[in-house]
Amino acid sequence: MAVRVQHEPFDAVAEVEALTRGRIDVGGIVTFTGLVRGDVDGRPLISLTLEHYPGMTEAELGRIEVEARKRFDLVDCVVVHRVGELTPGEGIVLVVALSRHRQAAFEAAEFLMDYLKTRAPFWKKETFADGAGNWVDARDSDSRAEARWGGESATQK
Known part of the structure; x- marks a missing residue:
């Protein structure tokens, strides 16, 4: 399956090896790994909890x-997105795009991340060192990044 939602950590190297094993039609591989940051706007972060609706989330990622x-x-290509409680430094998302030429792989990886940040049905809660917690809204910068692709997204069809 090209998309997975899972609690377990992923292995980016193993994912690339699985996609490229025995292939000679690949000229470029672009990977992106998103990690949990240790702070948000200078506030120390203890954890990031991601929730989703099983089935619906996988369908949307698909x-x-x-x-x-x-x-x-x-x-x-492959998209792996984690859910559950994650701590700083842990991987949240992996995107791997394979193409015959590098430009398509770069653009596809950016496109996938821009849409994941704005359209994927995940709910994220940040928990800070001071005990405070809050649910994360989409950022304006993420919406602007998605808008550059123009047209209707796969989620609006």
């Missing part, structure tokens, strides 16, 4: 992945 395959000349 739509985003299909859209990337349509827009870019990809040989293959």
